[in-house]
Amino acid sequence: MDNLRQVECFVRAAELGSIAAAARKLGITPAAASQNIARLEKALGTRLMRRTTRALALTESGRVYLERVAPLLDALERAGEAVLAINARPQxxxxxxxxxxxxxxxxxxxxxxxxxxxxxxxxxxxxxxxxxxxxxxxxxxxxxxxxxxxxxxxxxxxxxxPLYIVAAPAYLARAGTPPTPEALKEHDCLAFRFARDGRLLPWGFIRDGARFEPPLRPKIIANDIDTLATLALSGMGITRLGAFIADPLLAQGRLVSLFERPADKARQAAGSQLSFADPEPLxxxxxxxxxxxxxxxxxxxxxxxxxxxxxxxxxxxxxxxxxxx
Structure with missing residues (x-):
């Protein structure tokens, strides 16, 4: 049946003995419930119940129909209750x-x-x-x-x-330390390539509130961050790592973070002309x-x-x- 509400109105009215009682249970007006039952009877081409101002009685067709559809409606309600029970707690x-x-x-x-x-x-x-x-x-x-x-x-x-631009001490001893992100183009960089669209992951920086991406010179490209970290540890070049990878390696001294802001006293001693850039966070x-x-x-x-x-x-x-x- 296309309209389940029509069937529901009929079944509840038959069970409760009143269209008004069925309407209250379903949260609709008695007029709407009566109209739904009338539409159902029209679709079936037969009278399902006789209605007077005082009583409601099922016809023979109504008794047969109720016997068949009431269990189906109850099964639908139990199915809905089962779904609600599943969704009532995380599982x-x-x-x-x-x-x-x-x-x-x-x-x-x-x-x-x-x-x-x-x-x-x-x-x-x-x-x-x-x-x-x-x-x-x-x-x-x-x-x-x-x-x-x-x-x-x-x-x-x-x-x-936080993201860090890092290199092994051995690489920095051999190739020098870039003083600014712009100097990365003179160094061997270990870059990540997106498998989805083939783009190289850009290295974003923030300086004085403005974002920029310095040009890089990729020496090795990989689509796996752990591989880039391993290559950086072996002294192959400079890479960019998230703090969740870099933190223990920096703490152990196995990698060095580049472009770190100096402490306040050191910055004051260096003068006001220095312009620092922070790696863009992830x-x-x-x-x-x-x-x-x-x-x-x-x-x-x-x-x-x-x-x-x-x-x-x-x-x-x-x-x-x-x-x-």
């Missing part, structure tokens, strides 16, 4: 798509605490540096950089990660395809991740991954 499989490096170094570290808090959820972490399609790839949540955001997605900022967003897709399991992960990663870098929940020599 079930959750597929999260993320870049390889951010998934490996940050998101994977959140999963033990998240799954301990929500034991009825299971997670599939789909890592790749190709932007996924939520529908065709059956993804619940995607975690994207700002330049990967697409129209139609509902996005929420997860965190802002803004990361958590995305869903639409508001209706935000089931309890999805909301649970988003709220958990946002809370765990809030504040300045590094968040308290972040544990640097150890690099092996």
């Amino acid at each position: 079930g499989p959750l597929k999260i798509a993320c870049s390889v490096a951010f998934g490996r170094y940050v998101i994977a570290g959140l999963l033990p605490r998240f799954l301990a808090a929500y034991p009825e959820i299971s997670v599939e972490l789909a890592l790749g540096d190709i932007v996924v399609d939520h529908l065709s790839d059956d993804v619940d949540i995607s975690i994207r950089f700002q330049n990967q955001l697409e129209p139609g997605l509902i996005s929420r900022k997860l965190l802002s990660v 803004d990361i967003y958590v995305c869903v395809v639409d508001r209706l897709a935000e089931t309890p399991k999805i909301r649970a992960f988003i709220d958990f991740a946002v809370a765990a990663l809030k504040g300045p870098w590094p968040p308290a929940s972040f544990t640097p991954r150890d690099w092996r020599a």
Whole structure:
């Protein structure tokens, strides 16, 4: 039947013995309920009930029809209740798509605490540096950089990660240290290429509130950040790394961060003519395809991740991954 509401009005009126009572249960006016029953009778070509000012009685056709459709209507209601029960608490499989490096170094570290808090959820972490399609790839949540955001997605900022321009001490001893980002064109750079469209990842900087991208001289290009970090550690050149990779390597002295602002006293001693530039931070967003897709399991992960990663870098929940020599 095209109009389920017509069937629902008939069944409830028959069960409650009154069109007015059926209307109250369904939240509509008695006139609307009566019209729905009349349309149903017209579609079926038969009278289903006799109505007077005092009583309502089913015809023979009405009794036969009620016997057949009432169980179907009850089954539909039970199905709806089952769906609501599932969606009442976070549970079930959750597929999260993320870049390889951010998934490996940050998101994977959140999963033990998240799954301990929500034991009825299971997670599939789909890592790749190709932007996924939520529908065709059956993804619940995607975690994207700002330049990967697409129209139609509902996005929420997860965190802002510092980026560092780094090199090994051995490279700097051999090739010298570039004094400004503009000097990178004279050095061997280790660049990342997007697998999706073949673009090289630009190195953005902020100077005096203005963004710019200095020209680079790529010596080696790769589509994997870990590979670029390994090459930088071996002294092959200068690369750009997110803090979630670079922090432990900088702390160990295995890499050196370039273009660092000097302390206030040193800056004053250097004079006012120096113009410093900061690497543009990496803004990361958590995305869903639409508001209706935000089931309890999805909301649970988003709220958990946002809370765990809030504040300045590094968040308290972040544990640097150890690099092996």
